[in-house]
Every structure is written in structure tokens, then in C-alpha cells.
Amino acid sequence: MPRENNTSTFTSTLASASTSASTFASGSTSAxxxxxxxxxxxxxxxxxxxxxxxxxxxxxxxxxxxxxxxFAPLTAPKPRAAQGGITVGQIMDLFxxxxxxAPFSSTIDTLKSGNRDVVVTGIVTTMFATVEVIRKAIxxxxxxxxxxxxxxxxxxxxTTWLEKDDVYRYKADLLKKHNIVVWRNHDYIHSVxxxxxxxxxxxxxxxxxxxxxxxxxxxxxxxxxxxALIEDLKxxxxxxxxxxxxxxxxxxxxxLLLPGASGxxxxxxxxxxxxxxxxxxxxxxxxxxAEYVRDARxxxxxxxxxxLGHIVSEEPGSEFMAKWLQQKFPEIKTTHIxxxxxxxxx
Numbered sequence: 592m593p594r595e596n597n598t599s600t601f602t603s604t605l606a607s608a609s610t611s612a613s614t615f616a617s618g619s620t621s622a623x624x625x626x627x628x629x630x631x632x633x634x635x636x637x638x639x640x641x642x643x644x645x646x647x648x649x650x651x652x653x654x655x656x657x658x659x660x661x662f663a664p665l666t667a668p669k670p671r672a673a674q675g676g677i678t679v680g681q682i683m684d685l686f687x688x689x690x691x692x693a694p695f696s697s698t699i700d701t702l703k704s705g706n707r708d709v710v711v712t713g714i715v716t717t718m719f720a721t722v723e724v725i726r727k728a729i730x731x732x733x734x735x736x737x738x739x740x741x742x743x744x745x746x747x748x749x750t751t752w753l754e755k756d757d758v759y760r761y762k763a764d765l766l767k768k769h770n771i772v773v774w775r776n777h778d779y780i781h782s783v784x785x786x787x788x789x790x791x792x793x794x795x796x797x798x799x800x801x802x803x804x805x806x807x808x809x810x811x812x813x814x815x816x817x818x819a820l821i822e823d824l825k826x827x828x829x830x831x832x833x834x835x836x837x838x839x840x841x842x843x844x845x846x847l848l849l850p851g852a853s854g855x856x857x858x859x860x861x862x863x864x865x866x867x868x869x870x871x872x873x874x875x876x877x878x879x880x881a882e883y884v885r886d887a888r889x890x891x892x893x894x895x896x897x898x899l900g901h902i903v904s905e906e907p908g909s910e911f912m913a914k915w916l917q918q919k920f921p922e923i924k925t926t927h928i929x930x931x932x933x934x935x936x937x
């Protein structure tokens with residue numbers, strides 16, 4: 592049938608149906624005189640006329656008409672995530688997939704406040720979710736903090752013993768008041784390949800090309816004095832001061848790099864197996880590795896130790912995390928906030 596004839600028929604029939612609707616709605620004499628049965632028949636007749644004239648095209652053209660006819664509205668709201676709202680859980684899950692063997696059955700990488708279903712407004716990466724970092728996150732309208740280390744002063748963030756402590760309560764209440772989610776990303780970022788914390792540190796030092804197959808030894812292109820090495824580390828990592836054991840004039844070329852707190856036994860075994868000129872690490876127990884290096888030197892070995900500090904040695908890992916987030920979720924503002932050391936030097 593030609594389009595104009597179809598349109599004419601449609602217009603005419605719809606007009607007729609509209610007239611019937613007006614008569615029915617206005618309470619005309621004929622409608623008033625009708626019995627309840629005839630009113631029901633007239634109503635059905637009116638609906639039938641509209642349906643016959645418009646067909647499914649008219650029903651679907653209007654969300655309201657579609658709903659009345661039993662169809663879902665075409666403008667039905669989409670799920671929040673489909674509209675661009677990314678949740679905490681979605682971000683966590685995507686990063687966790689990067690780690691071989693994940694998810695782990697036992698891990699400290701859990702939420703320390705908030706829940707997985709929160710829609711993220713902004714992200715902060717940092718070493719510690721300190722009160723200062725939380726305040727900065729609030730100012731940035733960032734409701735998701737990804738921290739590398741504990742939030743509540745112990746390895747597993749167990750808080751039963753802190754319930755009546757006013758410092759703990761202040762911090763926990765601050766997070767709750769501003770709906771801040773905190774996720775510790777420690778085990779997973781260390782498990783990705785390459786280790787995200789080590790990669791962040793090596794990138795900041797510019798030592799990528801010096802790394803050997805062990806991924807812990809870095810062979811510098813030329814030997815430098817221990818003093819010169821320390822000055823370079825301080826400059827690149829923005830460190831005020833370091834602790835060390837050794838002769839400042841000792842020549843260093845083979846560096847054993849162990850950021851964070853890998854433990855005295857691991858550090859000593861690595862020294863024994865790799866025979867470096869110097870161990871550069873994040874943290875030591877003074878009665879373990881430091882004493883081993885002192886005795887090694889007394890026994891005639893040319894071995895030195897440089898202790899950077901736990902935070903500065905692993906902070907670059909949080910910068911690595913920020914870059915990963917910016918690549919995977921460019922629509923969400925991600926900010927790295929350095930924690931800095933809690934300790935000062937005189």
C-alpha cells in the first residue's frame with residue numbers, strides 16, 4: 592500500500608478514536624445513560640480502535656504507551672556500571688587478575704573500610720592511608736584509597752584491641768563519615784610480573800638496563816664509591832638521609848637491591864648466594880643483617896649496607912599502581928599521594 596494512503600487511513604481512524612475518547616471522557620448523555628456493561632464495552636472498543644490504527648509502531652513510539660501495553664520503556668535506566676559508574680570491586684578484580692595464581696586463598700589484601708559496591712568518584716594511591724592522606728583524598732573528592740601497607744597499625748589490620756583507642760576511633764570515624772573505601776594492595780602488587788613495587792623503584796632509579804636475570808642484582812656500568820652511590824640514591828628517591836655500614840670510599844659495582852622489609856634471613860641468604868659489593872634495602876632489624884655485614888667486613892669481605900627506609904623504598908610501587916589505573920580507567924581521576932617517612936632526622 593502506498594505510504595500516503597496508509598497515513599490517511601491512520602489519521603482518519605485515530606481521529607475517530609479520539610472523538611470516541613472525548614465523548615466517553617466528557618460524560619455525554621449517551622455515556623451517562625449507558626449501563627456499566629455498555630461502558631465497559633465502549634472502553635474496550637476505544638482501545639481496540641487505537642490499537643488497530645496505530646499498530647505496534649505507535650505503542651513502541653512512546654515509552655508511556657509501551658509501558659501501558661505491557662512493554663518495557665525504551666528509555667529504561669541502565670545499570671549503574673553501564674552508565675560509566677565503575678565500582679571498587681571492578682577495579683580490584685581487574686588488578687587481581689594480573690597476578691599469577693590469583694585470587695589467593697589467604698591474603699592481607701582486603702578492604703579496611705567501605706565495600707566493593709561503592710561507585711568510585713576518584714582514586715588515591717599511597718603507601719599508608721594516613722589521616723593526612725585521607726584528608727587530601729576528601730579534598731580531591733576521591734572515595735577510594737589504595738594503600739600498600741596496613742591502615743590500623745598491624746600487619747593484618749586486626750582492630751579488636753583498638754576499639755577503645757581514641758586515635759583508631761578518629762581515623763575509622765573519618766573514613767566512615769566521608770564514605771572512603773580503603774583497599775590494601777600488598778600481596779597482589781608484589782605478585783604481578785614484574786613485581787610492581789620493584790618495577791616502580793627500578794624505573795625511578797633508572798636501573799632497568801642494569802638488572803640481571805635474578806631480578807635482584809644490578810650491575811652498574813662502572814664502579815662508584817659507596818658515598819657516590821648513596822648520594823645518587825638520595826637524590827633520585829628524595830631521601831634526606833640514609834643509614835649505612837661500610838667504607839664511604841669502597842668501590843661498588845654489583846648491587847643487591849631488596850626494597851621493603853624482606854627479613855634478615857632472606858637478606859643474609861641473598862648476600863651469601865650473590866656476593867654483592869653492597870646491599871641496598873628498605874629496612875633491617877639491627878640485630879640481624881646489620882650485624883652480619885659488620886662481621887663480614889671484620890672477616891675481610893668488601894661488603895657494605897645501605898638502608899633506605901621502608902617507605903621510600905616501596906613508595907614507587909604506589910606510583911606504578913597509579914599509572915596502571917590511569918591506563919585502565921582513564922575516566923577516573925587517579926592521584927598518587929606520597930606518604931613520606933614518619934621519622935625525622937636531627
